[in-house]
Amino acid sequence: MAMTSSRPYLVRALYEWILENDCTPYVLVNAMADHVEVPQQFVKNGQIVLNVSPVAVVDLLLTNEAMQFNGRFGGVPMDIYVPMTAVMGVYARENNQGMIFDLDDPDSEPPLPDGPKPAGTRPSTKKSSGSGAGEANKKKPGLRVIK
Secondary structure (H helix, E strand, O other), rough: OOOOOOOHHHHHHHHHHHHOOOOOOEEEEEEEOOOOOHHHHHOOOEEEEEEEOOOOOOEEEEOOOEEEEEEEEEEEEEEEEHHHHHEEEEEOOOOEEEEOOOOOOOOOOOOOOOOOOOOOOOOOOOOOOOOHHHHOOOOOOOOOOOO
């Protein structure tokens, strides 16, 4: 039996986990993917990091299909739309804990190392070790509240 992608469920779980640990959730997005609506002036190397903390965004909606919210970029409000297939990772700003997703095929599951290969028993993600993509994106622009 074919299963739906685990990515939206993992994104929601990681978002809640990061908030419960009093950290700031950042989402790494493939800004060049189809149907992505983000401010292009903040895209670097085809990617953008979005601060999706409750104080930075309004009307955050995480569905199985997409992430949507309203945020401010350089003081200008903008509606953001990111299909779940364009979400490359979710991590905490403070310690880079989170996950970077496998981008080859967002709906495929990697085989288990040994033994039988039951479908859907292992998420198509790899854990961020606190270095690499997370650290490289530390300095990228994020959303912040402007009063």
